Amino acid sequence: MSLQTGCGPDAGATAPAAGPPQVRTIRLVPENVVLSTIVVGTLEPSARVVVAAQEEGVVTAVAVREGDRVAAGDLVVQLDDRRIRAELAEAQARLLDAQAQARRAKALEGEGLISTSEADTIRASEAMAEARADLLRTRASFTRITAPVAGVVLARHVEVGNLASPRTPLVELAAGPGLMLRVPVSELEVVHLRPGDTATVRVDALPDVSMAARIARIFPAAEGTTRQVTVELTLADPPAAVRPGFLARAGMVLENRKGVLLVPEAALQRGSEVPHFVWVLDGDTARVRPVEPGERVDGRVVIRKGLAAGDEVVVEGLVRLRDGGPVQRAAGGSGS
Structure with a gap:
């Protein structure tokens, strides 16, 4: 008697090998982009005046x-000015007496009845009394x-x-028209800004309100630890509902750049041998391409070095890729 083992017609068969990974790609086309930044600060009065006692x-x-x-x-x-007013009244009385004595001294001096030195002493007393009264009038006004x-x-x-x-x-007074916004800007970005440049300011309290602002001045030095430079913006005519102390976000254009190559952020990879790379297709073969990334613009990354117009960059299906390995383009997988 013979014994046969097995579980069916496919018993002992090996699983079919997986095909090349499917990928979606884009073909790079140079674009014109606006590079901008958004920075956060607190709105302040355009001038703050502290009124103090004298x-x-x-x-x-x-x-x-x-x-x-x-x-x-x-x-x-x-x-309370009562004490100073009393002192002023006394000083004015002394002044009147000194003025009367000065008039008499002038007459007596003219008649030769007193010496010039004695007359000068009396006139000096009058001047001192007048100065004392003036001082107390000023102090009284300070109350x-x-x-x-x-x-x-x-x-x-x-x-x-x-x-x-x-x-x-x-x-404490808020003086002057409009508001002021001081914001910290990275040393890498502030080099693109100039006094007079415009900005758009929004406040979290009023998300639908957009306000025009202008760069009034750029501070001369960066902060030593953060390497940030303070930029002062002025808002000439903000709505009445926008008040000092509100948190504000300022959007500023840094540069209008032409002929830029961009890839989606998801396409930019980090490696152990190269800091940043993307996958490009050479025919139906995947290749690692080291790149130098730049600014991020609306979910995409500017590529400064490593790519050229017309390169086909993989944007989906990156998990199973290996350098030099075959790939298969998904239906509709290449675009710009």
Whole structure:
């Protein structure tokens, strides 16, 4: 009796070998591209003015609150002026007495009844009394603190009853038209910017609002650690809803470049022997092509070196590729 083993007609047969990997490709065509950057900063007033006390005194009135608009010369803070007013009244009385003595001395000097030296001493006393009165008038005026420029009140730092000393900040104003935005820009990008260049600014709080801005100045030095340079933008006429302190994003054009070759980001690979490469087809054969990538533009990468117009670059099906191995183009697999 014989015994046969097996599981069917295909028993013992080997699985068919997998065919060449299927790939999709694009053929490179030079393009004109706009290289740009987006940087983030915080909107600030075009000018920030801190109103400070010049005289010591107790605050008796604060005439403004945050958000108030003030004109130049408007009262913002009043200090207690009673002590200085009393000193001024005394000084003015002394001045009147000194002036009377000076008039008498002039008459007596003319009659030869007093010497010129005595008359000069009396005139000096008059001048000192006048200077003292002028000083106290000035100090009295410092108790009435006014806005030096027109603007909007950003902050008030004192309340009624506080003691203000010289140089004590009282009120902070946003002065001047428009807003300012300072943003850090990479040293590699700032070389393409110039004062007067335009930018587009958006704020997260109002995503549908786009505002025109202009580069006012570029700071002269890069920050030592980050190698970034501060660029100052001005927004001449922002909407009223856009306020200082808002987070803003500025888009700036760096360069209009012609005849550029680009590949999808997914086509750019990293290797152990070469930092960056792409797969290109030589007929039906895959080849590794080392490249030097540049800027990224809308999901694609500028290729500075390594590729030429007309090269066929693999963009899909990269997993099974090997250098020198055969490939099969998928239907409709080559495009531009």
